Amino acid sequence: MIKNKTVLVVGSLNMDLVASAARLPARGETVFGERFATFPGGKGANQAVAAGKLGAAVKMVGCVGQDGFGRELMDSLKASGVDTTFVDQVEGATGTALITVETGGANTIVVVSGANAACCPQHVDAALAAETEPGILVVQNEIPQATVEHAIRAAKARGWTVILNPAPARAIGADVMPLVDIIIPNETEMSVLTGLPVKTEADAFAAAARLLAQGVGAVIITLGDKGAVCCRRAEQFHVPPYRVQAVDTTAAGDAYAGALATALAEGKTLRGAMQFASAVAALSVTRAGAQPSLPWRDETDAFISKWEVRV
Numbered sequence: 062m063i064k065n066k067t068v069l070v071v072g073s074l075n076m077d078l079v080a081s082a083a084r085l086p087a088r089g090e091t092v093f094g095e096r097f098a099t100f101p102g103g104k105g106a107n108q109a110v111a112a113g114k115l116g117a118a119v120k121m122v123g124c125v126g127q128d129g130f131g132r133e134l135m136d137s138l139k140a141s142g143v144d145t146t147f148v149d150q151v152e153g154a155t156g157t158a159l160i161t162v163e164t165g166g167a168n169t170i171v172v173v174s175g176a177n178a179a180c181c182p183q184h185v186d187a188a189l190a191a192e193t194e195p196g197i198l199v200v201q202n203e204i205p206q207a208t209v210e211h212a213i214r215a216a217k218a219r220g221w222t223v224i225l226n227p228a229p230a231r232a233i234g235a236d237v238m239p240l241v242d243i244i245i246p247n248e249t250e251m252s253v254l255t256g257l258p259v260k261t262e263a264d265a266f267a268a269a270a271r272l273l274a275q276g277v278g279a280v281i282i283t284l285g286d287k288g289a290v291c292c293r294r295a296e297q298f299h300v301p302p303y304r305v306q307a308v309d310t311t312a313a314g315d316a317y318a319g320a321l322a323t324a325l326a327e328g329k330t331l332r333g334a335m336q337f338a339s340a341v342a343a344l345s346v347t348r349a350g351a352q353p354s355l356p357w358r359d360e361t362d363a364f365i366s367k368w369e370v371r372v
């Protein structure tokens with residue numbers, strides 16, 4: 062039996078402070094909310110939890126504060142099957158995200174980095190040194206850019222597959238882009254990275270060509286309820302979405318990234334991994350919160366089976 066590859070997630074851990082309202086406020090406007098709750102979150106932690114719940118051998122690299130939020134985040138990771146050996150508890154406050162969600166699932170997010178700013182190259186090196194075989198690296202942009210770029214360089218040098226979720230969007234060094242095997246932006250992030258509008262499938266393919274020209278191995282653009290497109294040198298294709306009633310889209314992109322890494326670690330093709338990730342993301346938007354919305358493997362398999370029967 063072939064052993065699944067390790068998924069190593071390097072990234073942020075935040076406590077999400079979520080207010081739900083009928084609609085998002087306009088600039089300078091106050092609206093009355095309907096509910097408030099706190100949920101474990103952070104793009105890195107969300108992606109690690111997504112992979113852990115799906116059965117991946119996943120390890121998290123990051124930093125939390127020595128406070129109540131930090132302890133809650135550590136507990137959530139462990140309960141989801143994530144190895145927290147390389148999550149460092151540092152002085153100061155744990156990162157937080159202030160999130161407003163409107164009816165229908167759209168949201169706005171303000172992130173206060175806190176302890177995430179302490180995530181450094183040494184944390185990455187320690188985690189990589191503990192692995193005897195190359196696996197799947199997943200990294201995002203809610204930690205210092207120097208750490209992101211170091212993680213990509215160090216993992217690639219050891220033969221790892223590198224997945225970059227460029228959120229929030231920011232430029233990556235020209236020497237680093239060719240080391241990225243798969244980049245997963247949404248429409249907004251893709252527009253920031255390329256300067257091109259991304260509103261249609263055709264727009265997505267045109268923008269992807271720019272990143273391919275920079276040396277990226279494959280570009281997967283998530284298009285919300287329009288599914289996702291993949292563009293690489295040999296082919297381009299569209300993976301349609303699973304149609305569901307969205308409640309909260311907060312962690313949909315993280316669900317997708319964690320699921321994609323899990324599927325690739327299991328040996329699925331890129332197209333097969335995208336189809337699996339689409340199902341996981343669809344399930345995640347049907348419930349509130351970041352990590353609490355992420356589905357377990359048995360839920361995901363049952364959802365896919367029912368969908369296949371229905372179509």
